[in-house]
Amino acid sequence: MKSKNELLAVLVAGVTLTACGGAWGxxxxxLAPAASAIVTSVPAATYEATSGEALAYETLNxxxxxxxxxxxxxxxxxxxxxxxxxxxxxxxxxxxxxxxPGNARFTGVNSGNRAVAAGYDHRQVGExxxxxxxxxxxxxxxxxxxxxxHALVALHGxxxxxxxxxxxxxxxxxxxxxxxxxxxxxxxxxxVLTYPCEGSAGVLAATGREDLLISLFTGPDVIWxxxxxxxxxxxxxxxxxxxxxxxxxxxxxxxxxxxxTTDPEGQCKAGVACAIPVxxxxxxxxxxxxxxxxxxAEFTSTxxxxxxxx
Numbered sequence: 001m002k003s004k005n006e007l008l009a010v011l012v013a014g015v016t017l018t019a020c021g022g023a024w025g026x027x028x029x030x031l032a033p034a035a036s037a038i039v040t041s042v043p044a045a046t047y048e049a050t051s052g053e054a055l056a057y058e059t060l061n062x063x064x065x066x067x068x069x070x071x072x073x074x075x076x077x078x079x080x081x082x083x084x085x086x087x088x089x090x091x092x093x094x095x096x097x098x099x100x101p102g103n104a105r106f107t108g109v110n111s112g113n114r115a116v117a118a119g120y121d122h123r124q125v126g127e128x129x130x131x132x133x134x135x136x137x138x139x140x141x142x143x144x145x146x147x148x149x150h151a152l153v154a155l156h157g158x159x160x161x162x163x164x165x166x167x168x169x170x171x172x173x174x175x176x177x178x179x180x181x182x183x184x185x186x187x188x189x190x191x192v193l194t195y196p197c198e199g200s201a202g203v204l205a206a207t208g209r210e211d212l213l214i215s216l217f218t219g220p221d222v223i224w225x226x227x228x229x230x231x232x233x234x235x236x237x238x239x240x241x242x243x244x245x246x247x248x249x250x251x252x253x254x255x256x257x258x259x260x261t262t263d264p265e266g267q268c269k270a271g272v273a274c275a276i277p278v279x280x281x282x283x284x285x286x287x288x289x290x291x292x293x294x295x296x297a298e299f300t301s302t303x304x305x306x307x308x309x310x
Contacts, residue, residue: 053138
């Protein structure tokens, strides 16, 4: 489990979601009028091989592909939007999803504005921004994002991504801008997906942040284990979720989703549910089962995953 000092060093893992012509609404893509099959092949990315951007891109696409969410294609316009926002943060000694007009290196108030400024004609845009301690790398940043129930945009059905990774005032920051071009369709597997899923390995055993989930989990630090993130049709209902390890059943802190506990951040709803356990053990294999209804039919999904060294 992470020490209090390590948790205090992790400062922000925010998500902003914007769409041209209207609000994103539920923070997801389940209300999209059209969808297409998942993407299984994309052009090779042009990030420098040893860069943090390359490591983040490869890590995220590997996790998305394994669990059926589809691959993301690098888009240099979204790269430009991400780089511009990271530069803004550095110049203004800030850690924030939003920019203030008039500040140095201003490129747009939110991720949608910045994508337009970079020439990306989009139907929808999402963003994650995470700052980790200076000694951490971009793979850890991606895994931290995937361990947060409120950073689900990284698993939604958008098709493009732009990345920026670098030092800011308080740590190393990963800025990821996700996009769906104006005439493109959402990726949709047409079935219930989970993260983690069968064969996932290296997921974070325990993580937390003092400003996330405070409304539900009280104490000096907010700590939880890898959530089971469930994505389905807009009528998804998770009735039960369980995790079992070598020592037996793992306690579930909460299940967020329609028909369950209301997510105070408004992310786990309308086609998304999140089962949040207590901290897990490192280097340990767990079996998870989730069940409920999706698209008018009952479902049960059972899979095994393994935590990493931390």
